[in-house]
Amino acid sequence: MAEATIPIFMRGKDKIMSLSDAVKTFVKPGCCICPGGFSYTKKPFALAREVIRQNIGDLFVTMNGGASICEFWCGAGLVSKIDTTYIGLEGIQPVAYSVRRSIQDGTVDIEDYSNYGYGLRTVAGRYGWPFAPMMCELGTDLMEHDTFAKMGLRGKKADGSWIHPSIAPARAAVIEDPFDGWGLRPHAFEGGDNTSNQTNHLEKVRESTAYTGKKGVKVALVPPILPEVTIILAQRVGDKGTTRIEGIWGPDNEQAISAKYTIAQCEKVVSEDELRAMPTHNTISMQYIDAIVEVPYGGYPGQVPYYYDYDWDFWRAYTQVNRKEKSEVDKYLRQWVMEDEWTFLSTRPGDGYPTITGTKGIERLFELRADARFGYKPGLARPL
Amino acid sequence: MAIIRQTDPKKWTHVDDTEYEAYCKEKGIDPEKYTTMELLAIAAARQTYDFSFIFAGTGLPMIGCMMAQHTYSPNSLIIMEAGILDPKLLEVPISVSEARGGYMCSTLSNMADTFGTFAQRGFCTFGMLGGAECDKYGNLNSTTMGGYYSKSARDDGKTGPAVRFAGSGGANPIASYADVGLALMVQEKRRFPEVNEFITSPTGSRGPLGTNKDRFHYGLFRGGSTTIVSDLCIFRSSPETGELEMSEIYPGVDPQLVKDNVSWELKTAKDFKVFEAPMHEEIKLVRMVCDPHRIYLGRKTKREIAAHQ
Numbered sequence: 001m002a003e004a005t006i007p008i009f010m011r012g013k014d015k016i017m018s019l020s021d022a023v024k025t026f027v028k029p030g031c032c033i034c035p036g037g038f039s040y041t042k043k044p045f046a047l048a049r050e051v052i053r054q055n056i057g058d059l060f061v062t063m064n065g066g067a068s069i070c071e072f073w074c075g076a077g078l079v080s081k082i083d084t085t086y087i088g089l090e091g092i093q094p095v096a097y098s099v100r101r102s103i104q105d106g107t108v109d110i111e112d113y114s115n116y117g118y119g120l121r122t123v124a125g126r127y128g129w130p131f132a133p134m135m136c137e138l139g140t141d142l143m144e145h146d147t148f149a150k151m152g153l154r155g156k157k158a159d160g161s162w163i164h165p166s167i168a169p170a171r172a173a174v175i176e177d178p179f180d181g182w183g184l185r186p187h188a189f190e191g192g193d194n195t196s197n198q199t200n201h202l203e204k205v206r207e208s209t210a211y212t213g214k215k216g217v218k219v220a221l222v223p224p225i226l227p228e229v230t231i232i233l234a235q236r237v238g239d240k241g242t243t244r245i246e247g248i249w250g251p252d253n254e255q256a257i258s259a260k261y262t263i264a265q266c267e268k269v270v271s272e273d274e275l276r277a278m279p280t281h282n283t284i285s286m287q288y289i290d291a292i293v294e295v296p297y298g299g300y301p302g303q304v305p306y307y308y309d310y311d312w313d314f315w316r317a318y319t320q321v322n323r324k325e326k327s328e329v330d331k332y333l334r335q336w337v338m339e340d341e342w343t344f345l346s347t348r349p350g351d352g353y354p355t356i357t358g359t360k361g362i363e364r365l366f367e368l369r370a371d372a373r374f375g376y377k378p379g380l381a382r383p384l
Numbered sequence: 385m386a387i388i389r390q391t392d393p394k395k396w397t398h399v400d401d402t403e404y405e406a407y408c409k410e411k412g413i414d415p416e417k418y419t420t421m422e423l424l425a426i427a428a429a430r431q432t433y434d435f436s437f438i439f440a441g442t443g444l445p446m447i448g449c450m451m452a453q454h455t456y457s458p459n460s461l462i463i464m465e466a467g468i469l470d471p472k473l474l475e476v477p478i479s480v481s482e483a484r485g486g487y488m489c490s491t492l493s494n495m496a497d498t499f500g501t502f503a504q505r506g507f508c509t510f511g512m513l514g515g516a517e518c519d520k521y522g523n524l525n526s527t528t529m530g531g532y533y534s535k536s537a538r539d540d541g542k543t544g545p546a547v548r549f550a551g552s553g554g555a556n557p558i559a560s561y562a563d564v565g566l567a568l569m570v571q572e573k574r575r576f577p578e579v580n581e582f583i584t585s586p587t588g589s590r591g592p593l594g595t596n597k598d599r600f601h602y603g604l605f606r607g608g609s610t611t612i613v614s615d616l617c618i619f620r621s622s623p624e625t626g627e628l629e630m631s632e633i634y635p636g637v638d639p640q641l642v643k644d645n646v647s648w649e650l651k652t653a654k655d656f657k658v659f660e661a662p663m664h665e666e667i668k669l670v671r672m673v674c675d676p677h678r679i680y681l682g683r684k685t686k687r688e689i690a691a692h693q
Binding site: 038039040041064065066084085086087088090091092094095096100103104105106107108109110112113114115116117119120122123135136137138139140141142145147150151174181184185186193195196197198199200201202204205207208209210211217218219247248249250251252253254303305306309310370374375376378379381382383384 | 436437442443465466467468474475477478479480481482483484486487492493494495496497499500503504505506507508509527532533534535536537538542543544545546547548549550551552553554555556557560561563582583584585586590596599600601602603604605606607608677678679680682683
C-alpha cells in the first residue's frame with residue numbers, strides 16, 4: 001500500500017503533532033466538535049484555547065459533562081449551536097453566563113437532553129448502534145421540545161443525503177418494550193429482587209398509552225452522537241495512540257470513539273510499551289486517536305487527577321469577568337489565551353486576578369500539583 | 385423493607401467541642417444559631433435512612449448526603465453521576481466529577497455507566513436534587529423561563545428565553561429512577577408555581593395520581609413520592625393525590641408564610657408536625673465535617689439577607 005493511502009488512524013508516530021497543527025488540521029469552521037472532560041476535571045483547555053487563537057467560529061458544540069470549554073467559546077463568540085445536557089459551572093457559577101447570554105440573546109441555538117439520555121447516545125456512538133434504549137426523560141418537556149427539528153436540520157435533503165451529518169433524523173422515538181418490561185429491576189423473582197430499589201409500578205406502566213397510543217411498557221430510543229471531531233485530555237498517550245485516562249473517565253472514552261476524528265491532548269507522550277505492560281488500565285485503543293498533542297499543564301485552569309488541581313482563584317475571578325459586557329468578555333478571552341500555549345502557561349496563571357498565595361506563572365502551576373495519594377491537592381484554599 | 389436510622393448522636397462522627405468553639409470564633413459564626421443552608425442540609429439528612437443508596441446532584445445535595453453518612457445513615461452509599469460509587473469525602477467537591485468526589489470510592493467509571501449500573505439496574509433509593517422551580521406535583525424546572533427556544537427556532541419575535549437555567553444534567557434521570565425524590569429548594573412564591581412552564585425532572589407523581597397526567601402513564605416505572613425540603617417547611621406528596629402538602633414546619637415559622645409562598649391552595653398533611661430544631665451535634669457536624677470552608681454553607685438566601693438589614 002502506498003504511503004499516501006495509509007488511513008489517518010493508522011499513522012503511528014506521525015500522529016504526534018503540535019497544538020496549532022492539530023487544531024488547524026481537524027477543527028474547521030462550522031464543524032461539530034465534542035469537548036471531553038467534566039466541568040473542571042480533565043478538560044482539554046489547551047486545545048480549547050488554541051481554537052480561540054485560530055478564531056475558528058460557527059461551531060456546533062455537542063457535549064456532556066459541563067460547560068467550561070463551551071463558556072470560553074461562547075464568550076469569544078465562536079459557537080452557533082449546542083447539543084447538550086447542562087450549561088452550568090456547578091459549584092462556581094450555577095449557569096455559565098456567556099452560554100446563558102448567548103441563548104437568551106439569540107446568537108446560539110440549543111438542544112437539550114438529560115445526562116443519561118446523552119450518555120446513552122455516547123454508548124450508541126461507541127458501539128456503532130443505531131440507537132440506545134432510554135427510560136428517563138419520559139413525561140417531561142425535554143421530550144416535547146426539539147430545536148433542530150424546528151430549524152429544519154433533521155432528516156434528508158432532496159438528493160437523499162442527510163441534512164446535517166451530525167444531527168439525527170429525530171430527537172427520540174418511543175416504542176413499546178417488545179419484552180413487556182421483563183428485564184426491568186426490581187425483577188419478579190420468587191420472593192422479590194435483591195436490589196435497593198423497592199418501587200415497581202409495571203402494572204400501571206403496562207396500561208400506559210402515552211406517546212404511541214398503544215398500551216405497553218414505554219421505551220424511548222435515542223440516536224448516537226456522531227461528532228466530526230472530539231477533543232480529550234488524557235494523562236498519558238502512547239506514541240501510536242493507546243490512551244490511558246486516570247481518575248474519573250467522564251464521557252471521554254465514548255465521545256472519543258464516537259467521533260470521526262479525535263485529538264488527544266496529554267500531559268505526557270510515552271512509549272506504547274509503558275502502557276501495554278498493564279493494558280487493562282488503558283481506556284481508548286490506538287486507532288481512535290488521530291492526533292496526539294503533548295501539553296504538560298495544558299489542563300490548567302482545570303484539574304487533572306493525580307497531576308494538578310484547579311486554580312480556584314482564577315475561576316472565582318472569571319465568574320466576575322464573564323458578567324461584563326459581551327464585547328469585554330470577548331476581548332478578555334482573546335487576550336487571555338495569548339499568542340501561544342507556552343507563553344500562556346508561563347504568564348497567565350496568577351496574572352490579573354487576586355490570589356491567596358501570590359504565585360504566578362510556572363511557580364503557580366507547580367504549587368497546584370496534586371498529592372498522588374488523593375489525586376488532588378488536599379487543603380487547597382477555596383474561599384467563597 | 386424496615387427503615388433503619390441511627391438516631392443516637394453518641395454514635396455519630398465525633399466533633400470535639402473545644403475545637404468547635406475555636407472554629408466558630410475563627411469564622412465569626414454563632415455556635416448555636418444555624419443558617420438556612422445548614423438547616424436545609426440537616427433537614428435533608430434527616431429524610432434519609434440507613435443502608436440506602438443516595439444519588440446526589442451538585443451543590444447543596446452533596447452536603448446533605450455527606451451529613452446523612454455522618455449521622456442518621458452511616459451505611460448509606462453515595463452515588464455521583466459522573467461515575468462515582470461510595471466515595472469517602474474528605475473535602476467537599478465543587479463538581480460531581482472532581483477528584484475530591486472520587487477519593488477512595490468503590491468504583492470510578494463514566495456517566496452512562498453510573499446511570500445504567502446503579503439507577504436503571506435498581507440501586508437508587510433517594511434522588512437528592514436542587515432546582516429553580518417546583519410545582520404542585522413536585523416537578524422541578526431547571527431548564528428555562530419565558531419560552532424555550534432561541535434564535536432560529538423561535539416564532540414570537542423574541543431573541544430567546546427570558547431566563548435560561550443550566551438544564552437537566554443528571555436531575556431528570558435521578559428523579560425518574562429514585563424510589564423517593566428529595567429536593568432542596570429556597571421557597572419563594574414565584575419559584576413554586578401551580579404548573580411549571582417546563583418540566584425538567586418529575587421528582588413526585590408528575591400530575592394527579594391515577595389520571596393520564598401521572599408519571600406512570602408516561603412510562604416511568606419507579607418512584608411516585610417526593611419530599612421537598614424548603615427553607616420554610618417540608619412538603620411531601622399526598623399518597624392519595626400526589627399533590628404536595630405541608631408536612632413539617634420549622635420552629636418559629638408561621639404556616640401562613642408557607643401558604644403565601646406557594647402559588648396554589650396548599651393543603652396541610654394529616655400527620656402535620658413541627659420539625660425538631662437542629663441539634664447542637666448536627667450543627668457541629670455539618671459545619672466542621674461536611675463543609676468547613678463554607679463553600680456551600682456560606683451562601684445566604686434573599687430572605688436571610690433581608691432579615692439582616
